[in-house]
Amino acid sequence: MKQTIFKFITSYSMRQQVTLLVLIIVSMPFLYAILEMPKEIINDAIGGRNFPVNFHGYDLNQIEFLLTLCFAFLGLVLINGAFKYVISVYKGLLGERMLRRLRYELGSQVMRFPLPHFRKMSQGEIITMITAEVEPLGGFIGDAVAVPALEGGRMLTILIFMFIQNPYLGMAAIALYPLQMYVIPKLQKRVNILGKKRVLAVRKLSEQLGETISGIKEVHANDTSEYERANLSRGLGDIYKIRYEIYRKKFVIKFLNNFLAQMTPFMFYSIGGYLVIENQLSFGALVAVLAAYKDLSDPWKDLLTYYQGMENAKIKYRQLVDQFRPRGMYKSSQQGVGTEVLPLMNKTLNASFLNLESDNGISVLEGATFQLNIGQKVCILSTDGIGGSELSQIASRLLSADSGRIKIGDENMAPLHEAITGRRFAYVGENASLFSGSVRDNLLYGLKHEPMIAPEYDCEGAEAQKLWNEEALASGNAVHDFASDWIDYQAAGVTGPKQLTTRLHETLAVVGLENSLYKLGLNQSIDPQENNDVTARILKARVHLHNALRKANMESLFEPFHHGHYNSNLSVAENLLFGTPLSDELGVAHLSTNAYVIETLNRVGLYEKFIDIGAQLADIMVDMFQDIPPEHEFFRRFSFIEPEELPHYVHCVRIIDADGISSLTEDDKSMLAKLPFSLVTARHRLGLIDEAIQQDILKARHIFAQNLPDHMKADVAFFDETSYNSLASIQDNLLFGKVIYGKPQAERKINDMVTEAVEAFDLKFDILEAGLEAQVGIGGSRLSGTQRQKIAIARALLKKSDLLVLDGATSIFSPSQEAEMMDNIFKDSGERGLLWVLNTASLAHKFDKAIVMQEGRVVEQGTCSDINKPGSIYQSLTATR
Amino acid sequence: MDFKDASKIIKSIPMLEGLSSANRKLLAFTSQLLTYEDGEVVFHIDEPATYVYIVVEGQVDQIVVNSNDEVHAGTVTKNKLFGEMAVIQNVPRLVTVRAKGPVNVLRIEGEMFLQMVTTSPKSALAVMQEMAQKITTLVDKHKDK
The missing domain is CATH 1.20.1560.10 (ABC transporter type 1, transmembrane domain)
Structure with missing residues (x-):
């Protein structure tokens, strides 16, 4: 600068x-x-x-x-x-x-x-x-x-x-x-x-x-x-x-x-x-x-x-x-594209006399000296928890020692280009970071070093891109097109996107992410235009599921959507719309004030009835809730009426009692007409929505769909037996119905049937693919800690680095999970090297070599059998646990 | 069965007899009618107790599990309350309850049940009577042996 x-x-x-x-x-x-x-x-x-x-x-x-x-x-x-x-x-x-x-x-x-x-x-x-x-x-x-x-x-x-x-x-x-x-x-x-x-x-x-x-x-x-x-x-x-x-x-x-x-x-x-x-x-x-x-x-x-x-x-x-010029900065020549990266396999990583002090002046590493062959599986054990993490970070060049030397082969590590340390090495720490974006974006993050394939533009787009680049250049900015395909397929050991997908799924299995991704995937929505084949199979699976339910006599557990039937497990609002509202306009809160909805209800004479039902409902609610303190959770959980609206409804009920419903103002009537929309007959059992009203609602449902004005067409996605609803989740599209209230076992049984249907139509892969598109949130906040770590480990594995450094990356897992993960990672990494900062010493025997640390010094190192001698620290560490 | 029937059943339960009509309705409204098939478990021993149940139709078995041996500890019949002891004492379930033939039960929120019972003096008395009854039964059983 x-x-x-x-x-x-x-x-x-x-x-x-x-x-x-x-x-x-x-x-x-x-x-x-x-x-x-x-x-x-x-x-x-x-x-x-x-x-x-x-x-x-x-x-x-x-x-x-x-x-x-x-x-x-x-x-x-x-x-x-x-x-x-x-x-x-x-x-x-x-x-x-x-x-x-x-x-x-x-x-x-x-x-x-x-x-x-x-x-x-x-x-x-x-x-x-x-x-x-x-x-x-x-x-x-x-x-x-x-x-x-x-x-x-x-x-x-x-x-x-x-x-x-x-x-x-x-x-x-x-x-x-x-x-x-x-x-x-x-x-x-x-x-x-x-x-x-x-x-x-x-x-x-x-x-x-x-x-x-x-x-x-x-x-x-x-x-x-x-x-x-x-x-x-x-x-x-x-x-x-x-x-x-x-x-x-x-x-x-x-x-x-x-x-x-x-x-x-x-x-x-x-x-x-x-x-x-x-x-x-x-x-x-x-x-x-x-x-x-x-x-x-x-x-x-x-x-x-x-x-x-x-x-x-x-x-x-x-x-x-x-x-912006702190000491010890990476040189600008250590970053950037276009460096030749040669494999480091079988070279020796040689560290001698590493010293490191913490910010408080406490010594973390004291003359630590060790060597390892890249390709070996090595673990770092520590008697006191000091220095192991730092050692692994120095080995992956994320940290530099205050003094001492670390070499790979004949080369000093300090001046190496990041293309080498960032591609031939992989590092996963205890609290790995994810970036907001999809799970897939995060998994592939480790492969995005430089733009590999430029995006294809039409004539106009190319011109715009050229101008864009010229402007970037005029300000000395990077001109790499962010929209390029940045994925280094070769580094992942595949030839292209198709193979990469296979490899992605393979890696998901290695880190044990399949189940949670499957669940995420079921809740994702997909676009039928892009996944025509998938949505067609989902529709088939839906028919299969409904038939299976019928065959297994499980109809009493599940009520499918049917355009000609009133669904007693859906609310009145959902029954009327018979679809998913896409805007607030048709949300439950605004339905009763929507002019088109009122018009539709009026055409079948329902609006007046809704006021009537609303009046009865208000009567019941006022009776039940007027002695409950407004801040009580029962209000939130059970009442149709907000605590702050209660006085208004009390007022309405009094007027009706005294002078009849006709003496209410239009405003009061609209307040009352709002209430029945939330009723779910099977759940509330108030007997207010009888057979006749249900028939009227069905009539209204058809009129609503047929005459829907153009400007409202984007506000609702209708349920349709024969087509895929692009805005509903995969799960909802598969089920196309509601699990019935009051059957405690129903959910589990239905889920089993869904799994069966998913397998019958080979949908598991597609659901996982949809799961890969789930957003992780800022810093991965929508996922659990274990899920984040698993994604970070998978991200590192996908790089197929020569040396994978795991610095407490699995410490969040239970011991059995950790052991299973270790076996999977050993298998997946094959001949490639591994440096594992191990908190569970009992697992050390699985490694080729162990480095044992005490008070920041490497006190023992060698093959596990060599250093497993009576009186050795290694033995005391691994035996006591 | 709609909300009014539920309210009637609740009224027939001694412990809930003394509730005001508004509270009884609230209890009926917030309760859920659940169906169990023969052999399905309503709750397991040692689970946290969050609900109280009333048998509406059919009957359920109460079972104590003793080192893999199942000991039958009683049957609850129509219009009877069960699961209330653990809720009142705020301890885990004392028994496992399993449907004997198809059963319909009304499931009431434990917290709401407690609130209703504690605010009505008549209900509190009913709880005491119930407890005394249970102790008497136990003492009698002991005498027999």
């Missing part, structure tokens, strides 16, 4: 800055002309005497001359406006490009930070720096040359103009500038210092907020929300104090500035007036000078602001660059 902001500007935007400068210089004569024009209009055209005048070969009378000059003035206004527009836009473009470049450089720099640095610098800090703090720098870079040139030029032009009109007036105009130039920066410096403080305070606040958010569980678990609030308040208080101080200082400057600026007109009126009265200056000239002076104050103000901004930008850039 460049040392100072001016070096940054000159290195990356010299040509654009020069272009800008030329543009500005060209615009100056027009600026001068527009200043000159008013004088000519007033003196020659309005106050002139000798007409007709000769104007560029034409004889013009006074009016013609005046109009000509006026139009010339208008023309100049347009030209000046055009210049201003072009210059501003160009400036904006320049600033934005440089901002993009700066952000990219900073972001790219983060990728090279040594891992321990992230213990000193929080995520919140880094993010505010890259996003918020650099923003004003972009603006300044756009202005860097343009503002002094443009505003300086404008000022100079105006001043020249003034001096030509009258040197005394010119002198008067600039008389106070030296004072301003002396005083303002002095005051500004204090504001700048405060500004720096403000930046630090905001950074601290974002760091602290970030920490509170990531530790939110602890806040709840320890009832420390007030403590955290006080902390927040303290941070905000600091910022407030600084900001208020800045405002006070700023307004002092503003006041001084304004006062000094107003002193000048005072001189114009007095000196200029005197000169006009004494006939030493034309009236027109004074007006023009006054007009010019009004124009002069703007550039002058801009120049002062520019100066202030420049000071700020210089400091800010320095601060940023210092923050």
Whole structure:
């Protein structure tokens, strides 16, 4: 990164800055002309005497001359406006490009930070720096040359103009500038210092907020929300104090500035007036000078602001660059594409005299020395839990030792390109991270080193992509197309996508993810257009399932959807829609107020009946719930009425009791009509939806579907016996019905039947595929801890690395799961190497070699049988458990 | 069976007889009617106790499991409550209950049951009577031996 902001500007935007400068210089004569024009209009055209005048070969009378000059003035206004527009836009473009470049450089720099640095610098800090703090720098870079040139030029032009009109007036105009130039920066410096403080305070606040958010569980678990609030308040208080101080200082400057600026007109009126009265200056000239002076104050103000901004930008850039250049950074030559990667198999990893201290100065590794053959299965055991993890991280070059040497073959590991350490090695830690996206995206993450196959674009798309690339290049950004196929099939040991899918499923079995993915998959929805064959089989499986249920006499457990039958295990709303609502518009909460729904109900005379049923329901609910405290969970779990609505319903029930249902307002009626929609006859057993009403609802169902207005067609996906509902889950499409209420065993039995149908139509693979598309959430938060670890291990296995390092990666599993996983991984990794930081010493015998650590030293190493001697630490470790 | 029938059955249970009509309705409304086939287990011994049941149709066996031996500990018949002891004492299930022939039961939320019983003095008395009855039966059994 460049040392100072001016070096940054000159290195990356010299040509654009020069272009800008030329543009500005060209615009100056027009600026001068527009200043000159008013004088000519007033003196020659309005106050002139000798007409007709000769104007560029034409004889013009006074009016013609005046109009000509006026139009010339208008023309100049347009030209000046055009210049201003072009210059501003160009400036904006320049600033934005440089901002993009700066952000990219900073972001790219983060990728090279040594891992321990992230213990000193929080995520919140880094993010505010890259996003918020650099923003004003972009603006300044756009202005860097343009503002002094443009505003300086404008000022100079105006001043020249003034001096030509009258040197005394010119002198008067600039008389106070030296004072301003002396005083303002002095005051500004204090504001700048405060500004720096403000930046630090905001950074601290974002760091602290970030920490509170990531530790939110602890806040709840320890009832420390007030403590955290006080902390927040303290941070905000600091910022407030600084900001208020800045405002006070700023307004002092503003006041001084304004006062000094107003002193000048005072001189114009007095000196200029005197000169006009004494006939030493034309009236027109004074007006023009006054007009010019009004124009002069703007550039002058801009120049002062520019100066202030420049000071700020210089400091800010320095601060940023210092923050983004920590010691021990990876070299830029260690990253990037295009490096040849040779296999490391059978080479020796040789570590000698590794020393490492923790941040607190506690020794973690002391002269640790070991070697292993890449291809061996090696475990690291530790008597005290110290050093094993660090050793494995040093071996995978995620951490570097304070001293000592680690070599692979004859090569030092420290300067190796990440293409080698990141592809030939794989590492899984205790708390592996996932990235938001699908399970599949996460599994394949380890294969995405460089774009392999460019995406195919049509003519238009290719053109857009070309422009996109040119722009990226202009800002020094990466031009790799993110939409490319980044997957390195060869590295995964396959030839293409098809084989990769097979390999993916194989890996799922290795890490034991199949069951949970199957469950995830059942709850996914798939697009029939893309998976025509799958959805066709699901529909067949549905028929198969329904037949099987009938054959097994299990119809009493399950009620299939049928367009001609009322389904007593669905709510009234679901029975009416006979589909899945896709927008809130047709959600239960809004159904009763939807005009089309009301119209449909009215056509079969149901709306009035719904009000009636609603009244009965309200009566029952009010009776049952009026003595239950509103915050009681029974309300949430059982009531049709929200606690806050209860008084309204009490009121309705009283009116009905006293004067009958007809005396209710429309509003009350609508409230009542809302209630029956949530009724599920089989569940609520209130006997309110009798056979006749059910028939009416069926009629309404058909009318609703037939006359559905076009604008509502996207609001509902109807159930259809013969087609696949793309918005419902695979499971719902398979079942196409409801498990009956009140049969405790039904769910399990039906699930068994579903599994049977899935197998009969070979759907397991497709459901797993759908499961692979399930979103993992931010940081994998939608999955359980074990699922995340399994995905991370699978991700590492897919790389087929020469050395797989598992640093406590399986410690979240139960001992039996861990042992099973170990066998599977041994099998899957074949001849490839394994370095396993083992917490369960009893499993050590499965490895070719063990490295035993104590107090940060390697105390024993060798084949397990060699070091399994009486009195050895290895033996005591493995025997006692 | 609809909600009104459930309410009637609840009224016939001594422990719930004294409830106000609103509470009885609430209990009936929130209860679930479940069907079990012959031999299906309603709950297992040592499970946490979250529900109270009333037999609506048919009967269920109460079974104590003693080192793989099943000991029959009683039969619950129509319109009788079961599972309430563990809920009242807040202990795991004391017996396994299994359907004897097809059975319909009304399942009531344990927490709601407790709340209803504790707010009605008459019910509290009924609980005591029930307990006393059970102790008497046990003592009698002991005498026989």
